[in-house]
Amino acid sequence: MTQWICTANRGFATYAMEELRRQFEGIKISQLTHGEVFIMESPLTREAVLDQIRTNEPIFLRHIHPVDKKLPIQGSADDLQALSELARHARLRIEDKQVAVHLRRAERSPYPYSTADTKAVLDAVLEEVGAEPVLQSPDVILSIFAGLEELYVGIATPEEQLSDWPGGAVRxxxxxxxxxxxxxxxxxxxxxxxxxxxxxxxxxxxxxAPGGWTHLLLERGLKVTAVDPAELHPSLFQYPRLTNLRKNASDLKFQPGTFDLLVCDMSWSPMQMVRLVLDLEEALQPGATAIITVKLMHKKPLQTIKDVISRFGTVFVLRKAKQLFHNREEITLYLVKK
Known part of the structure; x- marks a missing residue:
């Protein structure tokens, strides 16, 4: 039996839970932070759970970490002492490794120490046992979630946790x-x-419009054709590699194989967006990449996503679908043209 702290974007935990229930038999789930953080108990081993998530990563699961140990919260220095002892006992797993300490907490958790104070104490212990405390690019992460009664502690690699940011909150x-x-x-x-x-x-x-994605592509050195009836930000016109077409994309035709990248972040209904992208597929080279957001405007987002992916499957191979931290009422697709 294994336990896992799971995190989704606020308000989307229900969908992450549903994906996990469809993927894993016999699991038990209870919420720790309403609509965002929950604990999953699985009859499978740690390796089996991680293998399944690697094979079929849930769209709405932003972050996951194993619960190697649960510590009762005392609300005193005893909590830091217990965490320190746990780190010392993990010496064989962290010695000679670069280790980051990530602390998150539920609202109204009685755990009394800040992230900075917790990290300062545990970093000293990490050095004591031969590990190197780091902030970025760790080999492994010591993750702590402070609940209302217990500290849920686990050690895993960034890949196993789906992110090297605390709770997958990329800043x-x-x-x-x-x-x-x-x-x-x-x-x-x-x-x-x-x-x-x-x-x-x-x-x-x-x-x-207004050109946030266009700006990033121009900064990276691409030639960019930006299509929107609305105005782009004036600062973008300093780039000679920009072509601005103030028209509806549905009214345009391009030479076949012109583009090796398509990006789309429109506030349109999902199926309207799909039709528009598919109408432009001849303008993309074989093997071209598409990065597309899908707005979740309906009460059944899992079905909407299934329908969108099915429609795109006529032209594209889906590499990944994910609700990113910076997505709101949407997910992002990574597609490659067949």
Whole structure:
């Protein structure tokens, strides 16, 4: 029997739970933070659970970490002492490794210490047992979730936890002159899907205005055709590699095989968006990549996603579908043209 702390975007935990119930038989689930964090108990071993998630990663599961130990919260220095002893006993798993400490908490958790205080104490213990405390790019992560009564503690690699950020909450720093926060969605998609935007040559951005995604592609050196009847941000016109078409994408035709990347972040209904992208498929080279957000406007998002993926399957191979941290009422698809 194994236990796991699971996290979804706020308000979407129900869908992550449903995906897990469809994937794993005999699991038990209870919520720890309403609509976001829950604990899953599975009859499978740790390795079996991780193998299944690697094979078929749930769309709405943002982060997961094993519960290796549960510690009762005392609300005193005893809590830090218990965590320190746990880290010492894990010496064989963390010695000679770079280790990050991640602490999250439920609202009203009686655990009294801040992330900084907890990390300071545990970093000293990590050094004591021959590990190297780090903030970024760890080999393994010591994850702690402070609930209402217990600390749920587990050690796993970033890949096993689906993210190297606490709870999968990827944070980007807002830049001076940034056009919109939508840029963060494409930055996170690049990380989550293990792609490098600078390796593409010519991009098509459908529904581009005000231009957050276009801006990122231009920064990475692509030639970009930005399509939207609305205006782009004036700062974008400093780039000679930008072609701005103030039209509806449905009214345009391009030379076959023009683009090796299509991005689309439009606030359209899912099936309208699918029809529009499929109408433009001849403009994409074979093997071209598409990064597309799907707005979840209906009460049955799992069925909507299934229908969208099925329709795209006539032209594209789905590499991954994921609700990223910076997605709101939507998910992001990573597709490659057949």
């Amino acid at each position: 980007f720093q807002r830049e001076e002159g940034q056009i919109s926060r939508a840029k963060f969605k494409l930055l996170e998609a690049e990380r989550a899907f293990h792609i490098r935007l600078e390796e593409f040559r010519e991009g098509l951005d459908i529904g581009a």
